[in-house]
Amino acid sequence: MSFLIGKGMTGGYGGADILNDCTIAVDRGEIAVIVGPNGAGKSTAMKALFGMLTIRKGSVMLDGKDIINLSPQDRVAQGMGFVPQTNNVFTSMSVQENLEMGAFLRKDDFSETMHQVFDLFPILKEKRKQPAGQLSGGQRQQVAVGRALMTQPKVLMLDEPTAGVSPIVMDELFDRIIEIARTGIAILMVEQNARQALNIADKGYVLVQGSNRFTDTGEALMANPEVRRSFLGG
Amino acid sequence: MQDIGNALVLLSNFVIVPATAYGSQLALGALGVTLVYGILRFSNFAHGDTMAFGTMVVIFVTWGFERLGIGIAPLPTALLAIPFGILATMAMVLVSDRLVYRHQRKNRAPPVVFLISSIGLMFVLNGLVRFAIGTGDQRFTDGERFIMRYGDFKRMTGLDEGIAFKTSQGLTIVTAIVVVAALFWFLGRTRSGKSMRAYSDNQDLALLSGISPERVVMITWLLSATLATIAGTLYGLDKGFKPFTYFQLLLPIFAAAIVGGLGNPLGAIAGGFVIAFSEVTVTYAYKKFITYLVPESWAPEGLLQLLSTDYKFAVSFVIMVLVLLLRPTGIFAGKAV
Numbered sequence: 001m002s003f004l005i006g007k008g009m010t011g012g013y014g015g016a017d018i019l020n021d022c023t024i025a026v027d028r029g030e031i032a033v034i035v036g037p038n039g040a041g042k043s044t045a046m047k048a049l050f051g052m053l054t055i056r057k058g059s060v061m062l063d064g065k066d067i068i069n070l071s072p073q074d075r076v077a078q079g080m081g082f083v084p085q086t087n088n089v090f091t092s093m094s095v096q097e098n099l100e101m102g103a104f105l106r107k108d109d110f111s112e113t114m115h116q117v118f119d120l121f122p123i124l125k126e127k128r129k130q131p132a133g134q135l136s137g138g139q140r141q142q143v144a145v146g147r148a149l150m151t152q153p154k155v156l157m158l159d160e161p162t163a164g165v166s167p168i169v170m171d172e173l174f175d176r177i178i179e180i181a182r183t184g185i186a187i188l189m190v191e192q193n194a195r196q197a198l199n200i201a202d203k204g205y206v207l208v209q210g211s212n213r214f215t216d217t218g219e220a221l222m223a224n225p226e227v228r229r230s231f232l233g234g
Numbered sequence: 235m236q237d238i239g240n241a242l243v244l245l246s247n248f249v250i251v252p253a254t255a256y257g258s259q260l261a262l263g264a265l266g267v268t269l270v271y272g273i274l275r276f277s278n279f280a281h282g283d284t285m286a287f288g289t290m291v292v293i294f295v296t297w298g299f300e301r302l303g304i305g306i307a308p309l310p311t312a313l314l315a316i317p318f319g320i321l322a323t324m325a326m327v328l329v330s331d332r333l334v335y336r337h338q339r340k341n342r343a344p345p346v347v348f349l350i351s352s353i354g355l356m357f358v359l360n361g362l363v364r365f366a367i368g369t370g371d372q373r374f375t376d377g378e379r380f381i382m383r384y385g386d387f388k389r390m391t392g393l394d395e396g397i398a399f400k401t402s403q404g405l406t407i408v409t410a411i412v413v414v415a416a417l418f419w420f421l422g423r424t425r426s427g428k429s430m431r432a433y434s435d436n437q438d439l440a441l442l443s444g445i446s447p448e449r450v451v452m453i454t455w456l457l458s459a460t461l462a463t464i465a466g467t468l469y470g471l472d473k474g475f476k477p478f479t480y481f482q483l484l485l486p487i488f489a490a491a492i493v494g495g496l497g498n499p500l501g502a503i504a505g506g507f508v509i510a511f512s513e514v515t516v517t518y519a520y521k522k523f524i525t526y527l528v529p530e531s532w533a534p535e536g537l538l539q540l541l542s543t544d545y546k547f548a549v550s551f552v553i554m555v556l557v558l559l560l561r562p563t564g565i566f567a568g569k570a571v
Contacts (some may be wrong), residue, residue, distance in 0.1 A: 072442065073441055073444055076442060077444060084438070084439070084442070087436055088439060089436075089439070090431070090432050090435040090436050090439060090440075091435060092431065093428070093431060093432060097431075100425075100428060101429065101432045101440070101443045102443055104445050105443070105444035147439075151443075151444070
């Protein structure tokens with residue numbers, strides 16, 4: 001059984017169901033990617049795992065424990081980190097303060113974790129006194145990921161981390177994400193750049209209309225002619 | 235040379251000193267408004283009457299101390315009473331949050347509902363204060379009244395004009411500096427202060443970071459109560475306490491907060507001084523000042539007063555309207571209203 005698993009999730013934001021019997025799972029040290037066309041419910045599936053919407057049917061388990069009744073904040077305390085797609089930094093606060101706020105729940109000394117984040121993203125160390133709002137898009141994403149890492153999560157969920165950044169920065173970010181996964185953190189991300197994302201993925205989920213269409217390793221999905229034709233542009 | 239000296243001293247006595255003291259009082263008031271706006275996202279109309287409430291408690295305690303013969307002469311006894319006023323106001327503000335605002339927060343009510351609720355609370359507090367202490371003027375200033383007397387200054391400098399520097403004015407300025415420094419230290423350096431800024435910056439992300447909204451809201455109310463009591467007491471020491479005046483203070487305080495940029499503490503301070511100096515300079519009669527500076531035959535006949543002091547509130551109003559029209563985010567780019 002996987003470390004984080006949402007099984008048969010069905011539900012939405014109140015009105016019609018957006019997810020229909022959708023299953024997403026990720027293990028520690030593994031990168032799982034959710035891809036699919038616009039409106040497939042990719043972000044919704046991730047938000048469902050994080051408790052940001054009500055699921056009518058199905059279950060969400062973290063490390064073998066049922067967490068379906070926990071609020072997003074409680075799930076953070078349980079070791080889940082979430083990086084939203086937009087508004088994911090405190091723009092008026094310095095980079096360092098952003099990281100400190102990430103560690104808000106921790107009562108122990110978190111300077112070691114901050115060093116690790118600075119090692120991972122050296123540019124942030126250089127700019128740690130600057131307001132996050134003054135950074136470039138790619139640097140902001142690094143702050144956002146860094147903030148989520150400060151809680152020392154066991155699962156890191158990223159909602160389109162490469163949205164709006166240049167291809168070079170995107171490759172750079174993906175490299176960092178692989179590094180993070182190597183430390184034993186489970187990574188789940190939603191991606192528009194399906195090709196590049198599947199390239200680094202251990203596991204890929206292709207969603208269509210809120211249901212699993214294909215589930216396989218990233219490599220196998222890339223090789224699957226039907227997936228290529230329908231979702232990867234040939 | 236003598237004339238220029240006289241003119242400058244005259245201007246200091248009637249414009250610079252009073253406006254600086256008044257500006258400090260407005261800045262402290264506007265800080266309270268701006269903090270509440272930054273965190274709870276609504277304009278707290280009850281702030282003026284919260285100031286009145288805090289000041290009222292301070293006055294009662296001051297009278298008690300005076301009766302018991304406790305004092306800190308030459309400083310006013312009210313300084314000793316301020317902590318009691320702050321505690322009482324904190325309790326009042328937390329109770330009103332519990333009774334009025336918490337319910338709306340739970341329902342995720344739009345800001346206008348909070349605003350109207352605060353107007354209701356304003357009337358309640360207004361009535362409460364008038365009922366308890368009466369509607370008339372209350373003087374509670376004791377101790378040494380002046381740091382510098384008008385006559386002493388004239389004797390020292392040999393000028394025809396003098397500067398009177400009241401203890402209350404000096405206290406106001408010193409206290410304002412200390413309080414503002416403490417507030418900025420709190421917001422910039424402490425964990426709770428930073429969590430307040432984070433919450434004000436990005437509520438959703440603050441929740442994702444595990445910052446508890448109820449705790450942030452509580453700290454905000456406590457700070458707002460502290461600032462209101464201090465601002466109200468300083469204003470009362472300087473100009474006397476009358477419940478209606480505090481209700482009227484709401485306009486310049488809001489103007490100050492808006493001019494500086496709502497939600498921005500630095501802006502509230504700048505805004506306070508902008509409003510205070512505008513009010514005083516526009517309503518001051520420059521006749522004597524000009525007479526010192528120009529040859530005798532050029533001396534003006536009129537008062538050279540742009541606006542009668544009765545209309546001083548119009549000044550804040552005009553500034554507020556202009557800022558909202560031309561630069562809705564204020565000087566320091568707070569949140570657009």
